Amino acid sequence: MAGRESGGMAAALRCAGRIGILATVAVNLAWIATYIRRRYFGGGNRSDNNGGGGEVEPSRGKPPVTSDSIVNLDHGDPTMYEEFWRGTGDSASIFIPGWQTMSYFSDLGGICWFLEPGFEREVRRLHRLVGNAVVDGYHVLVGTGSTQLFQAVLYALSPASDGTPMNVVSPAPYYSSYPSVTNYLNSALYRWAGDANTFDGDTCIELVCSPNNPDGGLRKPVIKSKSSKPVYDFAYYWPQYTPITEAAAHDIMLFTVSKCTGHAGTRLGTVVCLRGDACRWALVKDTKVAQKMIKFIELNTIGVSKDSQLRAAKIIGAICNGYEPVPSSGKTSQLFHFAKEKMAARWARLRAAVAASDIFTLPYELSGYCSFSNETVTANPPFAWLRYNKDDIEDLEAFLLEKKIITRGGTRFGVDARAVRVSMVDTDQAFNVFINRLATMK
Numbered sequence: 452m453a454g455r456e457s458g459g460m461a462a463a464l465r466c467a468g469r470i471g472i473l474a475t476v477a478v479n480l481a482w483i484a485t486y487i488r489r490r491y492f493g494g495g496n497r498s499d500n501n502g503g504g505g506e507v508e509p510s511r512g513k514p515p516v517t518s519d520s521i522v523n524l525d526h527g528d529p530t531m532y533e534e535f536w537r538g539t540g541d542s543a544s545i546f547i548p549g550w551q552t553m554s555y556f557s558d559l560g561g562i563c564w565f566l567e568p569g570f571e572r573e574v575r576r577l578h579r580l581v582g583n584a585v586v587d588g589y590h591v592l593v594g595t596g597s598t599q600l601f602q603a604v605l606y607a608l609s610p611a612s613d614g615t616p617m618n619v620v621s622p623a624p625y626y627s628s629y630p631s632v633t634n635y636l637n638s639a640l641y642r643w644a645g646d647a648n649t650f651d652g653d654t655c656i657e658l659v660c661s662p663n664n665p666d667g668g669l670r671k672p673v674i675k676s677k678s679s680k681p682v683y684d685f686a687y688y689w690p691q692y693t694p695i696t697e698a699a700a701h702d703i704m705l706f707t708v709s710k711c712t713g714h715a716g717t718r719l720g721t722v723v724c725l726r727g728d729a730c731r732w733a734l735v736k737d738t739k740v741a742q743k744m745i746k747f748i749e750l751n752t753i754g755v756s757k758d759s760q761l762r763a764a765k766i767i768g769a770i771c772n773g774y775e776p777v778p779s780s781g782k783t784s785q786l787f788h789f790a791k792e793k794m795a796a797r798w799a800r801l802r803a804a805v806a807a808s809d810i811f812t813l814p815y816e817l818s819g820y821c822s823f824s825n826e827t828v829t830a831n832p833p834f835a836w837l838r839y840n841k842d843d844i845e846d847l848e849a850f851l852l853e854k855k856i857i858t859r860g861g862t863r864f865g866v867d868a869r870a871v872r873v874s875m876v877d878t879d880q881a882f883n884v885f886i887n888r889l890a891t892m893k
């Protein structure tokens with residue numbers, strides 16, 4: 452290693468010599484130091500980001516929206532949160548030296564060997580702060596994005612006791628990924644069985660998404676049979692979207708960093724890049740189920756990015772710190788307040804535009820007492836479930852596409868094509884263009 456470094460330095464010096472830089476003194480020594488730092492240690496300024504050893508910048512996501520461009524509100528891409536995190540300085544930044552997080556293992560003494568203890572600590576702290584889930588007496592597991600944890604749950608709870616594939620259901624409109632993620636491997640362990648409201652049987656996994664994607668409804672299981680296993684998808688059970696009405700204490704509850712903090716892009720990446728993997732966690736009461744889920748993640752990806760877990764721990768810690776009474780944490784460092792205000796303002800504008808249009812409808816506003824904010828609050832769902840209420844258009848997604856607005860049509864959620872789902876958590880630019888276009892539709 453040392454030989455390679457000094458060889459590299461010699462090469463750098465030869466290179467510098469060739470172009471005559473070593474001819475003079477101090478200025479050139481400084482230049483060499485900078486050159487070596489940039490070439491061999493990844494330092495240097497941002498304009499050097501050309502693959503030549505300079506600092507690696509993250510990609511920028513979707514292109515910016517202008518008043519006449521296509522606006523893509525198909526995904527719930529939570530770019531709305533960027534403004535908040537830009538305003539928090541370094542409170543959520545981390546630096547990981549090259550020698551750290553190298554081992555596969557995180558916690559050999561715990562139930563989940565790939566779970567970073569610091570991440571687990573902050574996750575538990577956050578749930579205690581918000582009061583949305585009971586964590587005492589529960590395991591906390593980590594996975595890579597919803598797809599992995601969701602499949603880990605299916606794996607752990609399948610097949611049915613007679614060996615046949617477990618049926619997986621959810622009441623329509625259901626999250627559009629449930630059918631595709633359940634079926635894409637054509638597994639003999641489980642299969643998508645559609646709308647829970649029309650399911651003719653009693654052995655199943657019921658996915659209970661509350662608040663629900665796409666329509667924001669607050670849900671309880673609809674299958675009452677003893678052999679149904681409800682799995683709660685609490686991606687949106689956070690105070691910016693819905694009143695926190697109880698500390699949920701179900702057997703299996705899925706949460707995601709994506710929709711809580713806005714860091715959807717924190718998915719598995721490379722060791723040199725601080726942006727890694729979207730950390731999600733499941734709170735699981737039954738140890739055997741937890742162990743099977745851990746096995747799935749072990750077989751699937753041999754654990755979950757430590758870098759991402761460390762970053763997520765720092766981010767979640769910053770959120771919790773913003774609610775500590777002591778530090779001078781002004782309003783800007785209180786994530787849930789920022790996001791709730793923003794969502795409420797957007798919903799007010801959307802409801803006004805829809806009322807003025809006379810051709811669309813939205814689900815009724817829900818409200819309830821929120822134990823987190825100690826007041827009665829109105830829900831601000833992460834998606835607008837927009838319905839066309841006249842007879843001349845059958846396919847609302849196609850109609851909006853003509854207006855250069857990309858949404859997701861009702862058939863993807865198990866219902867008719869006169870409804871679409873529209874993301875409410877995108878950038879201000881995208882939301883403004885959407886509202887302005889909607890206002891012109893009569």
Ligand code: PMP
Nearest residue numbers: 527596597626664686707709715
């Ligand atoms: N569950 C639901 C209901 C969702 O809407 C989403 C995001 N679309 C997720 C889980 C998981 O999102 P991610 O994979 O970005 O963590």
